[in-house]
Amino acid sequence: MSQLSNLSPQPLWSIFEKICSIPHPSKHEDKISAWIQQWVLELGLNIKEDKVGNLIIKKPATPGMENKKGVILQAHMDMVPQKNSDKEHNFVTDPIEPYIDGDWVTANGTTLGADNGIGLSASLAVLASKDIKHGPLEVLVTIDEEAGMTGAFGLEAGWLEGDILLNTDSEDEGEVYMGCAGGIDVNIKLPLETEPVGENVQSYSLSIKGLKGGHSGVDIHLGRGNANKILTRFLKLHQQELNISLSQFNGGSLRNAIPREASMELNVHHENSISLGQAVDAFQALLNTELSAVEPNLQLSLNKIGLANAQFSKATQFAFVNSVNACVNGVIRMSDEVEGVVETSTNLGVITTQDKHLHIQCLVRSLIDSARANTQNMISSTFELAGAAIECTGAYPGWEPRTDSPIKDLLRETYQKMFGTLPNIMVIHAGLECGLFKDAYPNWDMVSFGPTIRFPHSPDEKVKIDTVAPFYQLLLQVLENIPNK
Known part of the structure; x- marks a missing residue:
């Protein structure tokens, strides 16, 4: 697993490596939750756990950016537990075994948990950094997204103060999602x-x-x-x-x-x-x-x-x-x-x-x-x-697209400046938690984006290495260019 630590960007890949070492299938997130809470406390940041088990972490704005609109980075902490029939693996007790396979990171006979472990790692890497510029920042880590969206269903008003939510649970670099299916x-x-x-x-x-x-x-x-x-x-x-x-x-x-x-x-x-x-x-x-x-x-x-x-x-x-x-x-x-x-x-x-x-x-x-x-x-x-x-x-419910979304426009413009092409603005058939968040926070402006992940929910799951850095760099640039309140 140490080979992941040699990938860029750091510390995102090192954090993902750590997440892989901690069992965290849906309904069994206690170990990963405990690690996140201890890790955040060691950073000196404020963290709270709501009644269903979601984690809310707050990080103050970097100097001079206190008047920016508040941003919530959002990921879920659970993963889908799927393995090949000939693989001996207990998802409740055994670590995932990631390895580099050419241009991809995949796992040995099981799901990798890049869905949504890469997005979670990116959010935690932002918390750990002392160099990234951002306004008032919150990180929302939900439970049980894959098996029932329990965390999203249980999220209550009043816990979060931000205006903009960046969901990191999408699986195609170069695509920005502003709507999803219900189920x-x-x-x-x-x-x-x-x-x-x-x-x-x-x-x-x-x-x-x-x-x-x-x-x-x-x-x-x-x-x-x-x-x-x-x-x-x-x-x-x-x-x-x-x-x-x-x-x-x-x-x-x-x-x-x-x-x-x-x-x-x-x-x-x-x-x-x-x-x-x-x-x-x-x-x-x-x-x-x-x-x-x-x-x-x-x-x-x-x-x-x-x-x-x-x-x-x-x-x-x-x-x-x-x-x-x-x-x-x-x-x-x-x-x-x-x-x-x-x-x-x-x-x-x-x-x-x-x-x-x-x-x-x-x-x-x-x-x-x-x-x-x-x-x-x-x-x-x-x-x-x-x-x-x-x-x-x-x-x-589904997440109904908002055509006048300022954060969608900012992300599109930032992507074009960075990479010389426009991203695809999409609606995804998969279920994202964003639709459920609207109940407690109807005024949030939301988008979803991420690196390229293939075959999620199967033992063939893999994340394309050279899409993780662009995803992370885009996230950092968007944070730096969030408009004022």
Whole structure:
């Protein structure tokens, strides 16, 4: 990990290296929060923790800049915990293992946490510096952004005094975001009835791995395979002809990550065993034909296992396979207002077999609240026909673009002066916390920008080294040129 300390700018990379060494998955931010608090106190700065666990740090203006508008730098402290199936790693106890791979920094078999660790490192580096010019400065570090936006939901008025918020959670250098999608979780609970496994039966495990996965907002338009949908497609194609019965189905691990892996336990009569293997081989060839351009490493694996104790009833299997197979997934509609941006999408992210139920989680995103509601209703209708109970939770609003944003104009002008070209002013399909901040701080002027990060929410996550310095330099120049109150 020491090789990161040789990268520029410092101390940003050294701080990121330290963040990687401290476990900080969503819902388990206590260690990283404690380190930040101790680190800030050693700098002699004021820090407070609100009732939900957000951290608010204040740094006085540098001499002569006291009359500048107050700025809030904002990042979240949690990371998405995703790993390859062959990687031994406990995100609650084990450090991330970053390394340099050519032009990128990535991690060994796990997510890197550059989302949003680089933005957090940049904010803390500003706090540590004695040379950076800025007006009254606050840093807001939120909790649990990736798993529920708990910190943004819980932020209360009165804690922060600034006028301008700079969100550091974007993932394309050269792009400035001034709006984002809203979202909602659709949680499905399908009753699971079981029956004894018949005689003269062999049980198998059929799994899929090697898919790219990725961020269910940023990457949803890329046409990547969804492990849950692929395996249920196989069942729909072959369960009747091979008399397949199902005993388990588990796929995906996060509702905001495109599922990369899934597995199921199934049972067939011995006389159908050879045909099952042939069907798997044929399905692998079919998927290779359809998805080879985007999923070159997709791999099905069929293995014999010990005889299952029970299998889904015919009614349960019928309801499960048909409802999951029919459930909408992926891009629903592209935006009419912003060219090239997804308007509405959904991700069938997680399926688990537990507690006499099949649990299914979908995350719906949209730039338009009514379109989000329509999509969640389509999903609900599909599973209600199958007898499932539906609960929609965690709704968060989109961040509506402000066309007369002074900070957007300043950032655009500063970028042009520094790099000789204009940045792209964008709306992102992913969810950012900015929309939620409007409840407590309706007058904030907000933008989001960051370095180039690829494949967030997957073990392929990586940050492009030569985009981190421009991002950080842009941040410093914007801070220096904030207008007076």
